[in-house]
Structures are given as structure tokens and as C-alpha cells.
Amino acid sequence: MTKQPTRAGMELSQTQRTLPIALLRAREAVMDYFRPLLAEHDVTEQQWRVMRVLDELGTVDASFLARQACILAPSLTRIMRTLEARGFVEVSRDSSDGRRTLVCLSKEGSQFIRKLAPASAKIYQDIESKIGSERIGTLLDEIEILLEALSPEK
Numbered sequence: 001m002t003k004q005p006t007r008a009g010m011e012l013s014q015t016q017r018t019l020p021i022a023l024l025r026a027r028e029a030v031m032d033y034f035r036p037l038l039a040e041h042d043v044t045e046q047q048w049r050v051m052r053v054l055d056e057l058g059t060v061d062a063s064f065l066a067r068q069a070c071i072l073a074p075s076l077t078r079i080m081r082t083l084e085a086r087g088f089v090e091v092s093r094d095s096s097d098g099r100r101t102l103v104c105l106s107k108e109g110s111q112f113i114r115k116l117a118p119a120s121a122k123i124y125q126d127i128e129s130k131i132g133s134e135r136i137g138t139l140l141d142e143i144e145i146l147l148e149a150l151s152p153e154k
Helices: 019-040 045-057 062-068 073-085 107-131 133-150
Strands: 089-094 097-105
Touching (some): 045 073, 062 097, 097 107, 107 133
Antiparallel strands (some): 089 097
């Protein structure tokens, strides 16, 4: 086992051992399993995230949706237009505050989610079989701890 050299505080760690790069590499490794399914059904990762969030939460404010789906607001506007054109989402103005845009999954969008759900679940099972459900649970718990510790609300 090679001992890591002691750092005086100003040296940079090797990129492969930094949290931002490690998290990005993990994301890419996981998404490599899901991308073929999404491409087969002509939906982008971002569109799928938006639809999944709407499926879970129902009608939400567009700003909240952007945060929950980890998408920048300008990108969400484009994604919503595309999803609305495909009949997957319904967009409306909040009747009590005309500045707020409300978004919900349409019946067609919900059917689309249900259509892809079995294949998506199978992919998740394949990943789980490689590393174990307990380890996935631990990873998710540790990520939640990280997010809570780094939250600006602290």
C-alpha cells in the first residue's frame, strides 16, 4: 500500500482522488447503464429527471422543479417546451400569482413513465447486483450526510 504524501495545505490532490471528480465519475458510470434506454425512447437524461420529479411530486412551481431535478432554470424552460410539445407535461400560470409557472405530468407523460419503469427497474437491479443493495443504501446515506453538511442553510 502506497502512503499518500503529506500535504502542506497548498498542493492540489490528484484529480482522481477529489470529491467533485469522483462524484462525476460515479454519475457517468451509473448513467452509462440508463442512457441506452433513454435514447431508445428519444428522451434526454434531463427530460427524464423532470418527468420523474413530476411523477413523484405532482404539480409544482417551475423554480422548485428546476432545483429538484438539478437543472438550471433556462434549461428547464427549453425542456418544458419539448415535453409539452410531446404531450408529456402541462404548463400553466398560477391563478394566485401570474408570475409563477406551474408544471405537472400529463396523462401521456404518466403513461410514458409507466412504460419505461420496468426496464428502468431492471437496470437498477443490474447495478444493485454488482455492488449490493446494502452498499447502495450506505452510499445514498453518505451522500445525504454530505449534502446536509454542505447545505447553505446551515
